[in-house]
Amino acid sequence: MQTGREIAERVLAGEVRALARAISHVEDDRETAVEVLRELYPRAGRAATIGVTGAPGAGKSSLVDRLIEALRARGRTVGVVAVDPSSAFSGGAILGDRVRMMRHTSDPGVYIRSMATRGFLGGLSRATGDVIDLLDASGKDVVIVETVGVGQAEVDIARLADTVLVVLVPGMGDDIQAIKAGILEIADLFVINKADRDGADKLESELRQMMALVDDSRPRPAILRTVATRGDGVEELVEAILAQASSADTAARRGERARARARGRLNDILGRTLLRRTIERGLGEAGFERTVERLAAREIDPYTAADEVLAASRDAAAEPARREG
């Protein structure tokens, strides 16, 4: 067994197997992951991070495939985290759509990893943030986070990146309008993919109308058009992304986002640690489960239940002599 520190050193030395192992430890939420991240978190923060989100069917994976290609042609190394909905079959492995992207895995300058949305959401967002840091610390110049879907969770995950691309396609119907409203706030760049379809002009003018309505001090996101399957518009998109990533405005926003992410991550670790300690010190796992049972049976309300858990922990702390005796 390698220690977390050993794994961390090997990740910094660019060993692919160590990186893969570190990511697995993060996914499984193992103790080693904490050791690895203690070493590597301060070494991350150099990569340009790009979030890619958008409705299912928008062609995000094809676009990411092309982005990898174009970034590699510029000599940049690339890490990709593809966040999938959990699957009953594969445990959330690679989607058919992502097979195309896998042609890059023989390139040592590219590392692609799929992650499943198993377990809790907060967990996935945390794990994705940690994986971005690992890829960053391993020396990747660009880290891309691709999500499936446009739910709030996916938006939160895309937001882990410094530059967020929102991918839309012409002619997706009314519900998409609602989605666009929600994602206006997070988009740094809009990509109209499958732009050879009817309705691209209409979609762009709708986007511009929406943006005009938003009273927002930050610069309006650019709107670019691509046909990812043919590679059309990808060069322009990469240029726009790289320009965006190095702009002064992005630096300011990046600071804000970094603080929000740091706060969220710290709150998450603290919340879980405090909860575990409180249960251990007070009711214990079995006692806690009995409280959960009574709550589920609606014999008590959640706030009274919380009071009971806290009181048990406080009482235990107040009687150390008896416990130790």
Added chain:
Amino acid sequence: MQTGREIAERVLAGEVRALARAISHVEDDRETAVEVLRELYPRAGRAATIGVTGAPGAGKSSLVDRLIEALRARGRTVGVVAVDPSSAFSGGAILGDRVRMMRHTSDPGVYIRSMATRGFLGGLSRATGDVIDLLDASGKDVVIVETVGVGQAEVDIARLADTVLVVLVPGMGDDIQAIKAGILEIADLFVINKADRDGADKLESELRQMMALVDDSRPRPAILRTVATRGDGVEELVEAILAQASSADTAARRGERARARARGRLNDILGRTLLRRTIERGLGEAGFERTVERLAAREIDPYTAADEVLAASRDAAAEPARREG
């Protein structure tokens, strides 16, 4: 100002304005909400709860509109929580699509409320759960939770209900396949809406193939077809929902889900309470923000930062005399 207990009494008495107020307090996470829920949580648990999820454009709102109609024709009272992605314009108010549903608002047997996905996810899921309880305690026979989209967050929210409907439409492309894989686990009933379109048979046979692959002890979800805009198949769907809701199998699963929800809710309340107390007792808000700054600047790692916050709180607790002196 009414107290939480007064509001709770009026909700139990069926006052619509009190219900609306209670929901607002839950949304705003106000102290009064805790008082209201302390009273009403033990009075809830009687309603049949139905979650409706599915891809944007699947016609979920039209379907819910028809479900309300059919349930009312059976003399059942109905509460609806429509969970929207946050909008830059409206703060997440009613989508165009839901205007149709609003025709029911003049019916005193129907209460419809839209909720926005502002703030944190855990927050929305918690608030939605609380609103379901409020509608339930107010005496609604059926409570419907409709979500936009099929992200993990939406799935988690639909899961708050005892019976989960997954709405699909024929011909939505490959990415939908991935979604179907993820939602197989949560669906109690599949609805193929817009079933007059080409591809309904293909979609149904794909669903059956997927289900056949899953080694699962629980009964296979039924697949129903509707054309919600015309009301086709809605009667059959309502019958299936009501039969499902009263089945012995559902009762067993309901117990499991209720425990999972109770555990999640209790953890959430405990986590937030413990975090707030730890910060207040130790570093204080300003000190905590300085730690966040150092974390964002990658001067420290998240686990060291958490250790510092916990140590400050522990030291403060160990020196009560100095603090009180």
